[in-house]
Amino acid sequence: MTSIINGKEIGQEIRKSVEEQVTQLKNQGVTPGLAVILVGDNPASQTYVRNKQKSCEAIGIFSELIKLPEEVTEEELLEQIKILNDRHDIHGILVQLPLPKHINEDQVIATISPEKDVDGFSPVSVGKMMLGQETYLPCTPFGVIKLLEYSGIEIAGKHAVVVGRSHIVGKPMGQLLLQKDATVTYTHSKTPDLPSITKQADILIAAVGRPNFITKEHVKPGAVVIDVGINRDENNKLTGDVNFAEVEQVASHITPVPGGVGPMTITMLLYNTVQSAQKQLSQDKYQENM
Ligand SMILES: Nc1nc(=O)c2c([nH]1)NC[C@@H]1CN(c3ccc(C(=O)N[C@@H](CCC(=O)O)C(=O)O)cc3)C=[N+]21
Numbered sequence: 001m002t003s004i005i006n007g008k009e010i011g012q013e014i015r016k017s018v019e020e021q022v023t024q025l026k027n028q029g030v031t032p033g034l035a036v037i038l039v040g041d042n043p044a045s046q047t048y049v050r051n052k053q054k055s056c057e058a059i060g061i062f063s064e065l066i067k068l069p070e071e072v073t074e075e076e077l078l079e080q081i082k083i084l085n086d087r088h089d090i091h092g093i094l095v096q097l098p099l100p101k102h103i104n105e106d107q108v109i110a111t112i113s114p115e116k117d118v119d120g121f122s123p124v125s126v127g128k129m130m131l132g133q134e135t136y137l138p139c140t141p142f143g144v145i146k147l148l149e150y151s152g153i154e155i156a157g158k159h160a161v162v163v164g165r166s167h168i169v170g171k172p173m174g175q176l177l178l179q180k181d182a183t184v185t186y187t188h189s190k191t192p193d194l195p196s197i198t199k200q201a202d203i204l205i206a207a208v209g210r211p212n213f214i215t216k217e218h219v220k221p222g223a224v225v226i227d228v229g230i231n232r233d234e235n236n237k238l239t240g241d242v243n244f245a246e247v248e249q250v251a252s253h254i255t256p257v258p259g260g261v262g263p264m265t266i267t268m269l270l271y272n273t274v275q276s277a278q279k280q281l282s283q284d285k286y287q288e289n290m
Pocket residue numbers: 047048051094095096097098119139230238257258259260261262263265266
């Protein structure tokens with residue numbers, strides 16, 4: 001029997017405990033705050049951002065949306081980030097990606113204060129993650145680790161194969177699995193004979209960005225298959241990177257799209273934001289006692 005991993009349910013469970021932490025913070029006079037910067041009016045980005053705001057509000061996190069026009073200059077965007085870096089009521093800053101082409105994404109991300117980088121995308125956060133130091137972990141790979149753990153799937157000693165090497169999913173995903181003592185193989189668009197490698201995976205992570213790319217020919221019977229894909233078809237319907245109907249027949253565990261990794265990404269964003277508020281509170285207390 002194939003087990004379908006329910007990301008919505010696991011996400012809800014984690015959100016409950018995050019909500020309790022929000023209540024405790026509020027009792028101490030702190031409301032966690034997340035600022036989201038949205039540039040332009042890409043419909044998909046607008047949906048995601050709305051989703052993030054609703055999720056914040058549902059558990060008592062203050063969320064502020066800063067909408068900037070498509071033509072905004074990089075300088076103006078950096079200025080906005082610096083204002084948010086200095087604001088005491090904002091604990092997390094998220095700049096919705098992708099950004100318009102005239103803006104240097106690396107520069108923008110590097111300007112977010114590492115203390116408020118709840119996406120875990122900044123060079124400081126990425127460096128700390130690589131070194132296994134305490135930091136904000138990128139929400140999607142972090143959410144995948146939580147999905148595996150909540151589903152009782154052992155990671156240590158397993159062969160994990162990651163398909164895709166993006167900065168925000170593939171690369172950090174492999175790194176986090178490695179930290180959990182998996183043996184990790186990275187594959188990507190230039191990998192020859194992909195199925196011969198993915199077929200060796202005990203845990204297969206699909207983060208390619210191509211609908212239904214992973215078929216049953218890629219999967220070893222009994223493997224755990226995690227679908228990070230969020231592709232939209234011409235009718236705006238969401239499809240993963242995994243051919244679910246096919247792969248469901250061979251996998252031991254599989255995540256659906258929607259309802260798999262997506263809700264976990266937002267859950268870990270809430271989690272990171274609350275962590276940031278807790279850290280700021282304990283620093284403020286420390287300074288009061290100096
Ligand atoms: N700075 C930044 N941080 C991000 O974390 C970030 C980003 N930019 N740009 C875009 C991607 C995409 N992303 C998703 C989050 C949640 C769902 C999600 O909740 N999906 C639901 C369905 C939502 C729907 O139906 O539209 C699900 O899979 O069940 C999807 C995608 C975060 N991203």
